[in-house]
Amino acid sequence: MTTNLRVLALKVAQVAQDTGRHALQDQLNPHDLDVFSIPSTSMRLGSSIDKKLISFIENRISYIDPLDGMWRDRPEDARPGQRFWCVGSIDGAINFRRDMSEWTITISLFEFNEEGSAQPILGIVHAPALGLTYAAAKGQGAIRIRRTPIGEQRGKVMPSTTVSLTGSVVSFGMSHVPAESARAFRVLNEIAGKPADVKRVGPVSLDLCKVADGTYDAYFEPHLHRWDIPAVSAGTVVVREAQGGVCRWNGNPIHWRSENDIVASNGLILDELRPVLLANQA
DSSP: OOSOHHHHHHHHHHHHHHHHHHHHHHHHSOOOGGGSOOOSSSOOOOOTTHHHHHHHHHHHHHHHOOTTOBGGGOOSSOOTTOEEEEEOOOBOHHHHHTTOSOOBEEEEEEEEOTTSOEEEEEEEEEEGGGTEEEEEETTTEEEEEEEETTEEEEEEOOOOOOOOSTTOEEEEOOOSSHHHHHHHHHHHHHHTTSSSEEEOOOOHHHHHHHHHTTSOSEEEEEEEOGGGHHHHHHHHHHHHHTTOEEEETTSOOOOTTSOEEEEEEOSSSHHHHHHHHHTTOO
16 A cells, blocks of 8 residues: 555645535535425435535545445455545435535545455545544544634544443434334433433434544444444544444444444443343344
8 A cells, every 4th residue: 555544634624625625615506395205105315416525536446546446336255454535425415405514425445355355444524514524544543623713623533431321412313214113212212311412413423433433322223224324434433543432233343235233332331231121122
């Protein structure tokens, strides 16, 4: 590889920020909400500009360091050490089309290890309308880049130190499909009265980053799909490098080619939350 992961992450973060300016302009343009319908079946919700943004990002990355190509084009049997870029569509399509600020552009980098398992080693989550960018790389920590009236501010992120579910701030995610989101509501019902506050804003990549920077003490979501992998992988690197924890509800590692029930936490309240999650697995 021509550059170390930290340098590479910052370069790719700049690509995400450049892309975000185009996406934000598209959001600000007048559009017809009737064109963006929300189905009741399990299917990916996308934005009209997804293909254009992904093409723009992938083209820019190819000039920085193409490595072994794109995640979607990876071979059936990759060699240990091979690295593939994973570029997501807009994460938070409903928020984007409803003129909310909570949507992101995500980029991650996967590396195949000696066991032939691909793991994310670099993650970028950029929220253009919020002026926030999270960047992380394996072994390099995680930072938050914040746009302010007096210029850009950068700082290391770390999770909260809340030690109990009681008095905590918890976030959750849910599908637009009623049958898929029902388990999230069952978990909420069982923990009701313990957290001081429960948030539901999304998208998954931003919720993960808010666990990483201590905004939330924990986040959970059932039934994240394969098309969520770019967002989940980018956010996961940020959480892990901030020294938080991310796994499936049963404690197993995330499966990067399948659907997952995800939980992230500051590492201190997961043991208290996990029994409720286990009782509500699919």
